[in-house]
Amino acid sequence: MTEPLLAYVNDGFVPLEQATVHIEDRGFQFADGVYEVVACFNGTYLDLKPHLQRLQRSCAAIEIELPKPMAELEYLVQEAYVKNPFEDAMVYIQVTRGVAPRAHVVQQKLIPTLIITVRELPKPSEKKVQTGMKGITLSDIRWKHCEIKSIALLASVMGKQEAVRQEVDEAFWLDEQGHVLEGCATNIFAVIDEVLVTHPLDHQVLGGITRDMVIEAAKASDVPVEEREWRMDEEGLSECMMSSTTNAVMPVCVMDGQAIGGGKPGDICLKLRAYMLDQLQALRDA
Ligand code: PDD
Numbered sequence: 001m002t003e004p005l006l007a008y009v010n011d012g013f014v015p016l017e018q019a020t021v022h023i024e025d026r027g028f029q030f031a032d033g034v035y036e037v038v039a040c041f042n043g044t045y046l047d048l049k050p051h052l053q054r055l056q057r058s059c060a061a062i063e064i065e066l067p068k069p070m071a072e073l074e075y076l077v078q079e080a081y082v083k084n085p086f087e088d089a090m091v092y093i094q095v096t097r098g099v100a101p102r103a104h105v106v107q108q109k110l111i112p113t114l115i116i117t118v119r120e121l122p123k124p125s126e127k128k129v130q131t132g133m134k135g136i137t138l139s140d141i142r143w144k145h146c147e148i149k150s151i152a153l154l155a156s157v158m159g160k161q162e163a164v165r166q167e168v169d170e171a172f173w174l175d176e177q178g179h180v181l182e183g184c185a186t187n188i189f190a191v192i193d194e195v196l197v198t199h200p201l202d203h204q205v206l207g208g209i210t211r212d213m214v215i216e217a218a219k220a221s222d223v224p225v226e227e228r229e230w231r232m233d234e235e236g237l238s239e240c241m242m243s244s245t246t247n248a249v250m251p252v253c254v255m256d257g258q259a260i261g262g263g264k265p266g267d268i269c270l271k272l273r274a275y276m277l278d279q280l281q282a283l284r285d286a
Pocket residue numbers: 037182183184185186187205206207208209210211243244245246
């Protein structure tokens with residue numbers, strides 16, 4: 001018999017099949033909550049503290065109290081890995097405002113809902129690394145607080161569905177001037193005149209933890225980095241790459257049907273990816 005997956009719900013671990021929240025949970029009624037996705041490699045989390053700090057910032061931004069003190073949250077996330085059968089895992093943490101009769105405004109103090117679930121870490125296939133990802137661009141239809149990791153992901157779901165319809169891997173949002181912001185679940189970079197360029201952190205992009213890793217990898221590899229607005233049609237654009245917890249950094253070789261650079265993964269992306277995979281391997285060996 002295979003081991004049942006265990007999920008944490010509010011005050012304990014239960015088999016995933018029995019893990020439920022109330023229908024009047026505000027996460028369900030209003031998408032009134034925030035989340036994190038963290039990767040764990042053979043028992044060692046990648047950047048757990050920065051992820052939990054971002055969760056804390058997301059909670060603070062929508063005035064939800066962190067459901068547990070930081071140290072306890074960290075312990076529970078570690079426990080969630082230990083109680084589930086995966087070597088490399090993707091751990092999902094969600095906090096909602098809690099349960100209350102449905103009304104937009106809540107005046108009473110609620111107990112936030114906390115859930116933690118664990119799944120096998122999905123990894124891009126070696127073929128994708130060699131051929132690169134394909135993307136499309138879409139006008140940004142999201143709200144104006146993308147720096148908050150909100151569970152209200154309808155726009156991203158629609159963007160991803162459109163990507164699937166067009167047989168590509170990711171959809172990237174453009175602002176009204178055509179600047180490339182980020183993907184539905186990824187940050188995006190371009191190499192323009194040998195400089196790694198990505199949109200600055202503001203209300204239009206999530207401050208990806210992997211985005212920081214890519215910037216660090218670039219600095220360590222003597223690749224200059226510029227955080228500025230950029231467009232797909234800029235002269236000198238030779239590479240694109242996307243980053244997220246589940247992808248590390250991956251080349252994007254086609255956008256809206258047009259090949260980028262030679263339509264093959266670029267040297268800078270492959271260099272940064274190799275640097276980051278070494279770091280992930282070091283975590284596995286730790
Ligand atoms: N998505 N931008 C958006 C809109 C995201 O949803 C994500 C992550 C990122 C990358 O962030 P990070 O490097 O911290 O994973 C950027 C996660 C993986 C998800 O929703 O599944």
